[in-house]
Amino acid sequence: MTRPSFRFGPALLFCPADRPDRYAKALERADAVILDLEDAVSDAAKGAAREALVATPLDPERVIVRMNPASSPHRADDLRALAATRYRTVMLAKCEDTADLVDLEDLEVIALCETARGVLAAEELAALPNVSALMWGAEDLVASLGGSSSRHPDGRYRDVAVHARSRVLLAAGAHGIAAIDAVHLDLADDAGQRAEAEDAAALGFAATACVHPGQVSIVRAAYRPDPDRLEWARALIAEAAVRERTGVFAFRGQMVDAPLLRQAEALVRRARG
Structure with missing residues (x-):
């Protein structure tokens, strides 16, 4: 397929896929919504989340579906649910190898590099023709290393997270695709969210992912040029x-x-x- 171009605005908002009551509101508030079948949904609720995904349609041009990892037992069910919708843009969680994208050739893929293996594979993932963007994540990365904290007590990322962020951005830029910056989990830290989003925009990230609607306006303002x-x-x-x-x-x-x-x-x- 022809490499798809990243078409979303700068503020991407995660929404648990098992909460269809929040779908429309999330899409209304953000530039695009990420309907999350992975970490935001417990194993017991994943079946209901897939049913909600099929039963509650949104504008497919502004929806990204976060799938469970390729190694997960949920992959086949995720793909069946996706096939019953008009959504054709997916975010593949914990993407670690080009083999993880087998069976996704007809979909636009955002590869989420959030483990040690995923960050090291960023260059190869960015080269695939159906990958339109790379995203990185700090918390799963540190967990994959056996660590317990991605940030210093003052809120700054630790060096390994800074390295991963830079490597994913460089891999995306080298292949002419978009890079998406990681979520800011401290919902009370507006100043930290603003500083990270301003830095992301200055460096060339195309978007920042949000975990709360209140972060959307901060991200949009940060990406708006002075x-x-x-x-x-x-x-x-x-x-x-x-x-x-x-x-x-x-x-x-x-x-x-x-x-x-x-x-x-x-x-x-x-x-x-």
Whole structure:
């Protein structure tokens, strides 16, 4: 299949698939909703979650279904339920190898690299033609290492999480696909959520996943370019067009070359989105 392009806005909101009463509200509040068949649903409730997925349709262009891992006994049932819907974008939890995407060739896949093996496989996963994005996750990653905390007491990520985040972003960028930043679990830490989302946007992440509707507005604001910076970017692009991009030139007291111009273009794209 032709590689699908990532079409979702910056704020993606998780919703337990066994709570169909929340589906529409979650979709209304976010740019896209991730209907979660995995960690948000107990084993005892997974059957009911799949039934709800089929019985409660939403706009398929704004829905991502998080499937259970390829090694899970729930995979076949997840696929049968998915086939009974119009949803064709899936997030594969704990994705660790290209073999995990067997039987998913006709679906758009967001590979969730949230274990040690998954992070190390990010480059190979990003190269697959039906993978439109990579996402990383800190908590399962640290658990897969035998650790107990992804963050320092002050809220900063520990080094291994920073490394995983960077590696997944680099793998996605190398293959021209989107990267999605991990959830921020401290619901009371608006400042931390804002800082992480602003950092994600500045680095080139396409979106940040949210676990609560209250995080959506914070993420959207973080991805929205600063007005002064956006004016600079538009003016720079206009100046480059006049000069026909003839190489390095001075603009408002700064030397500009191709990388800075590409950064300006990325800012304008974010504003359009």
